[in-house]
Amino acid sequence: MQLKRVVVTGLGALTPIGNTLQEYWDGLVNGKSGAAPITYYDTEKHKTKFACEVKNFNVEDFIDKKEVRRLDKFAQYAIVASDEAIKDAGITLENVNKYRVGVIWGAGIGGLQTFQDEVMNYAAGDGTPRFNPFFIPKMIADIAPGHISMRNGFMGPNYTTVSACASSANALVDAFNYIRLGMCDVIVSGGSEAAVTIAGMGGFNSMQALSTRNESPETASRPFDATRDGFVLGEGAGALVLEEYEHAIARGAKIYCEVGGGGLSSDAYHLTAPHPEGIGVIAVMENCLRDAGMKPEDVDHINTHGTSTPLGDVAELKAIKAVFGDHAKNININSTKSMTGHLLGAAGAIEAIASILAMQNGIVPPTINHTTVDENIDPSLNLTLNKAQKREIKVAMSNTFGFGGHNACVLFKKFEN
Structure with a gap:
């Protein structure tokens, strides 16, 4: 069977450093931090008092007020980002077969704010089970x-993938697989998350x-730095329109890049900690390269998971060295989580977008907030520290x-007709 080529024809972003695709890219190349004190609730009794919130966002500028009441924030973010990507791609019901256009979305948690509010309202009552009729439809991750x-x-x-922080990847x-197997012409994909809540922050703190780092939120996300002390929670959404190549050409679509391959693996090791030698990460990158039919020396740039945790950053870089060998020092490695924080289930989508825009613009966004060398990290690696690089x-x-040990890797290639 001849596999179809798959290209990216639309992008949309709603992030802590920009509420549109262009604002997001500008924030990335300028090393903008999205971390700031939390505004959604009183943090006095919380260990961590800051996060990467979406800012200056009025959902009623995009969605009807009546409809907003039926949507958890994670679904609101999904709609706004996907609207931008679909418009960017020029997709309409007039130029596609609607039965061959799908939506595959990622969310690690889903409607956490809705769940929290409904349970707290019940707990504050007299024990009578009074719940909003939209409680379940607002909360479930597939909505x-x-x-x-x-x-x-x-x-x-139409469905949601749930694999924690790997969900949108x-x-x-x-x-990618649905399209290259010929089952769809177009799929809107990506992910969204809105877990900056009392329950979300409290759970991760526990x-x-x-x-x-409450005294300096904007510098708290510091991947690869010796003084890193954990990730910064973020929120938002990223959307990509994936399209079969011939279909895109036939309708004269703008093409950002080609999707070269995808890899998946499991650590099979620990609920939350990575394998210290990055065995599952080695496997996922090797699987991705094999799927794309590429050699390690073909890769120019890696946007890492790079969450700013003591164990995870080192394990991932060890894995990169194991897979890429001497070529690893020639790769521009970065972590855009240093700016956006960790968007959980939406991380893969916004970081895929960052990788695509880096390729298109010939600029690798920086890993900001690096001040102290970690002796456990090979100094020959180019981690794109503190300043964007052409x-x-x-x-x-x-x-x-x-x-849960879920690993996902996606490879993008510069588009050549």
Whole structure:
């Protein structure tokens, strides 16, 4: 069977450093930090008092007020980002077969704010089970692609991938496979998350996963730095329109890049900690390269998972050295989480977008906030520290990993007709 080529024809972003695709890219290349004190609730009794919130966002500028009441914030973010990507791609029901357009979306948690509010309201009452009739439809993780499909009339495959922080990268791999197998012409893919809540922050704090650098939030996300003390929670959404190459050409679509391959693996090691030698990460990158039919020396840029945790950053860089050998020092490696924080289930999507825009613009965004060398990290690696670097990129990889040992890797190639 001859596999179809898959290209990216639309992008959309709603992030802590920019509410549109262009704002997001500007924030990335300028090394903008999205971390700031939390505004959503009183943090007085919380260990961590800051996060990477979406800022200056009024959902009613995009979605009808009546509809907003039926949507958890993670679904609101999904709609806004996907609207931008679909418009960017020029997809309409007039130029596609709606039965061959799908939506495959990633969310690690889903409607956490809705769940928290409903349970707390019940606990504050007299024990009578009074719940909002939209409680379940607002909360469930699969509802975001449902809304995207209903809003646009797309009637192809429609579901959510849930693999913790690898969720949206998993969604991209699934979308890629559906199209190259000839089952769809177009798939809107990506992910969204809105877990900056009392429950979300409290839960991650109890695991000692979050940075507690309350005196300097903007510098708290510091991947690869010796003084890193945990990740910074972020929120938002990223959307990509993946399309079969011939279909895109036939309708005269703008093409950002080609999707070269995708890889998946499991650590099979621990609920939350990575294998110290990065065995699962080695496997996922090797799987991705094999799927793309490429050699390690073909890769120019890797957007790492790079969460700013003591164990995870070292394990991932060890894995990169194991896979790429001497070529590793020639790769521009970065972590855009240093700016956006960790968007959990949406991380893979916004970081895939960052990789694509880096390739298109010939600029690798920096890993900001690096001040202290970690003796456990090979100094020959180019971690793109503190300042963006110009670089021709023909092949870029994006790594995303999740609690439970879920690993996903997506490879993008510069488009050649």
